[in-house]
Amino acid sequence: MAASSLSLVHPSPMMAVVGLQFCTPHVMGLTFTKKAFSFSGGDFIISDAKGTVLMKVQGHVLSFSPCRVLCDAAGTPIISMRIKPFSLHQRWNVYRGDWKDQRDLIFTVKEICMLQLKTELDVFLARNTTEQHCNFKVKGSSFEKSWTLYLGNSNTIIARTSRQSGIRSVLLGKDIFRATVYPNVDYAFVVAIIVILDEIIGKNDPAELSFS
Secondary structure (H helix, E strand, O other): OOHHHOEOOOOOOOEOOOOHHHOOOOOEEEEEEEEOOOOOOOOEEEEOOOOOEEEEEEEOOOOOOOEEEEEEOOOOEEEEEEEOOOOOOOEEEEEEOOOOOHHHEEEEEEEEEEOOOOEEEEEEEOOOOOOOOOOEEEEEEOOOOEEEEEEOOOOEEEEEEEEEOOHHHHHOOEEEEEEEEOOOEOHHHHHHHHHHHHHHHHHHOOOOOOOO
């Protein structure tokens, strides 16, 4: 679909999934820096356009199943992302805080398609128990190294991400990619989606470090 046909509206009121404090009235440019090699796996630092660290993602080394915790810059847990065991497709549940309690479930991410040339994930809010229609959708391409987050099954874009490749990041042992979050969209929610997407891609292709 041509870019000119895509709807780029700014959702109103604020689209708060994790919290209103993560919604801003302007476009948010985020930089993700991931260690290429880490003992726990999935370690990220998320900073804004000025280089200020906003969030960190840490892995749980001793967890029975893969778990990632999104913390603020001071290290206080915001949400935890946990893979659902024994599911037909990869499925991640996201909870408030650093624990697993069904009462604290915020949303679920489900793998729909994960091929070299096509990536597709459906996102369901906790209140969407029937899951007949997704609340958000991720589409993109590993080949093009870019992904887009949409509002439901519409053409309304709420965030984009792309990988920054280069010899500098390779020499530093880091994987760097960037995201653009549209106004009034919860950027903590977008960060969680990107981290989960990175995990799903890595599991499907262990040879890949991240977003490639």
